[in-house]
Structures are given as C-alpha cells and as structure tokens.
Amino acid sequence: MKAYLLGSLFLVALSTPTIAAAPPFDTPAPVAYMVDLSSGAQLYAKDADRRMPPASLAKMMTVYVAFDMMKKGELKPSTMFTVRPETWQKWHGPAAGSTMFLSPNEQVSVENLLYGIVTLSGNDACVVLAEGIAGTEEAFVQRMNDAAKRLGMTNSHFGTSNGWPDEGVTYVTARDLAKLASATIQNFPQLYKQYYSKPDFTWGKTMGGDAITQANRDPLLGRVQGADGLKTGHTEEAGYGFTGSAEQNGRRLVMVIAGLNSFNQRISESVRFMEWGFRAWKSKPLFKQGAKVETAEVQLGSDNQVGLVAPRDLAVTLPGGAASNFKVKVVYDGPIKAPIKKGDHIADLVVSAPDTPPQIMPLVAANDVGPAGFFGRVWAAIMSFFA
Numbered sequence: 001m002k003a004y005l006l007g008s009l010f011l012v013a014l015s016t017p018t019i020a021a022a023p024p025f026d027t028p029a030p031v032a033y034m035v036d037l038s039s040g041a042q043l044y045a046k047d048a049d050r051r052m053p054p055a056s057l058a059k060m061m062t063v064y065v066a067f068d069m070m071k072k073g074e075l076k077p078s079t080m081f082t083v084r085p086e087t088w089q090k091w092h093g094p095a096a097g098s099t100m101f102l103s104p105n106e107q108v109s110v111e112n113l114l115y116g117i118v119t120l121s122g123n124d125a126c127v128v129l130a131e132g133i134a135g136t137e138e139a140f141v142q143r144m145n146d147a148a149k150r151l152g153m154t155n156s157h158f159g160t161s162n163g164w165p166d167e168g169v170t171y172v173t174a175r176d177l178a179k180l181a182s183a184t185i186q187n188f189p190q191l192y193k194q195y196y197s198k199p200d201f202t203w204g205k206t207m208g209g210d211a212i213t214q215a216n217r218d219p220l221l222g223r224v225q226g227a228d229g230l231k232t233g234h235t236e237e238a239g240y241g242f243t244g245s246a247e248q249n250g251r252r253l254v255m256v257i258a259g260l261n262s263f264n265q266r267i268s269e270s271v272r273f274m275e276w277g278f279r280a281w282k283s284k285p286l287f288k289q290g291a292k293v294e295t296a297e298v299q300l301g302s303d304n305q306v307g308l309v310a311p312r313d314l315a316v317t318l319p320g321g322a323a324s325n326f327k328v329k330v331v332y333d334g335p336i337k338a339p340i341k342k343g344d345h346i347a348d349l350v351v352s353a354p355d356t357p358p359q360i361m362p363l364v365a366a367n368d369v370g371p372a373g374f375f376g377r378v379w380a381a382i383m384s385f386f387a
Helices: 055-071 085-090 110-118 123-134 137-150 174-187 189-195 263-280 374-386
Strands: 002-006 009-013 031-036 041-046 080-082 107-109 200-205 211-215 227-235 239-248 251-260 281-287 292-299 305-309 314-319 327-331 345-353 356-365
Touching: 031 174, 031 263, 041 263, 041 314, 041 356, 055 110, 055 123, 055 137, 055 174, 055 189, 055 227, 055 239, 080 110, 080 123, 085 123, 107 110, 110 123, 110 189, 110 200, 123 137, 174 189, 174 227, 174 239, 174 251, 189 227, 227 263, 239 263, 251 263, 263 281, 281 345, 292 327, 292 345, 305 345, 314 345, 314 356
Parallel strands: none
Antiparallel strands: 002 009, 009 327, 031 041, 031 251, 080 107, 200 211, 227 239, 239 251, 281 314, 292 305, 305 356, 327 345, 345 356
C-alpha cells in the first residue's frame, strides 16, 4: 500500500490484476435504479434522474418525517389522533384510492397510522397523520420538503402527504427515492424493522361487522430472501412502481423501478431485478468496523493527527465471476480543524473500478481532538508564517 498527498487530498491506492465489465441487465421498465448500500456502489441506472409522479411512493417521505420525530422524542407511537369528518369524507370510498378504512371521529394511534400507511398504503392514514402532527396537510408537506432538502433529494418536490395526483406539483426521481429509502434504513434501523415488513394488517370493519385484513403489496416479501421493505405505488399517470430493499449475507441493496404496465409485471420485474443484483455482483471486504484506515492531519488541535476508522464493515462491490482492477483512496478536506468528536464523519473512502461509478463510503474520527491551547495556537501561527 502506498500513500501520497495531492494538495488537500490524501490518497491510498490498491489494485488487483484483471478487469471485468459490469454485468448486463435489461428491463421493460422505463425507469430503474439500484444501489448497494454496503459499498455505495451504483449497480444499475436507467433514466434515474427523470422527474416523474411518485404515486404512493411519496408516502415513504411521510413515514420518514414521522420516524425522525419519533427518534428525537417529538412524537410517540401511542399518541392518538382524531379522524376529522372532513378528512374522512374526502378519503373514503372507491374514488379515494387505497384506504385504511378509518371512520369519522375515530381515535387512532400514531403506531397504527404508520402501519396503515406502510402496509396498507392508506391515503386516509397519511392525511390523518399529517394533520395530527402539523395541524394541516399543507404544513406537514413543508416538513416533507425540508427533509428532502436535507437528504439531498435535489430533483424532488412534494405537494401532498400521500402522493395523490396534483397536476405535476409532486415529482421525484428514482435516484432521489433511493436516497430516501437508504436514509430510512440507515437512520432509523429499529423503526424500519418494526414497520416495513409486516405481511398484512387488520383495521376497520365491513358493513357486516367483519374485520378487514389487507395484505402488504410489497412484491419482494416472501419471494426474495432478506426482503423487508419498502413501498409500492400506482396511478394511471405514474404506472406501477416500487422502491424495495433486501439484505443477504451482510449486503443490502436498494432498488427503484417505475412506469410498469401492470400489478403482475411489477412483481416479476421487481423480483428479477433484485435477484440480478445479488447474483451478478459480489462483495469484496475492505475494512472491518472500527478498523483504522488512515490518519488525517488536524489544524489547531490538541493533537496534530486523528485516526480515520470504518464506522461499519466496508466492502467494494464488483462484477461477479472475475476480479476487477480497482483503486481505493481516502479523501478529506485537510487539515481538519479542531475540535473533532469521536465518530464525526470527516473523510471518505472512495473506490474506483472500471465501468462503474465511484463507490463512496464514510470514514469517522477514531477519537476526540480538542482545540489547541494558547501555546499550541501560537506555534501553529509561527509555522504557518514560515510555511
């Protein structure tokens, strides 16, 4: 391993001898995208930046906002919200699309509303949750757009909490949906596990008084090993779409597919796409969680260096069946200014391989580095002057 410095970029290079092309894949879906979260590798992209209506895939952002509030302690699963008669009137019956079968003036917990959104795709559940959290759906939608901005979803905008057609106000891209799915899984792992993989959910009653149980429409559940989320969507305008994830042997993939012609085609293409992702690509371990990868220079700190460690197991994703030539570099804007907290994301591990976009993985500080004392700052100023 050879280390060398180029300006403010610190680079480490590795290579293995042979080259393999990216595995081919074709789909009738006009839009498709896949990323390996274990490495950050983009495995497939077909019109991934085309703006399109999300249909019920927008509900992933409604759930993300709720998860974020729950993690911060601002929203409890046991909190009860009331179904306003006006909301029920608008979002019940065949013309209102997917429903949780809520009733007017019914008291429903946040937990059950989330199950109603994720498992049943309830348009009514989305609006009741939005109104309960923010007072109005419009105010909640602003929170959705604020969250999208923080996540770097630069080609997405939300006009409703449930993705109902709104003459183009609401739009997303496949790449942005993958960012949203990835953030949900990584930022809220326990909440994701709890809410996103239920095979069915029971709520509401028929005219005869029988309980209504509806199945989760996720086309991967029960069909692909390790599948555990996320969300389907369908309108006449958007066609049939799906954002999904599965984990096998420590590798987690996120896929987006959109614009398909039928419910059954969505099932077959989603399964085929995800199975291709696991079968056609392999994972090569690089660093174990906690392993020191390199050191970074520190400016005006109690120490002049800080270790860069892997926050999780890091691996590179390569085409299956052959080794690939690849290079690994550690990149940071340096020297890094103190103070630094242990676990701060201060550098990236960037892996470059032929025929694939760079794979970027975070590196974090191994320990705290406090600010330099008075004499340390004076010495740094002197050294800077002579430099």
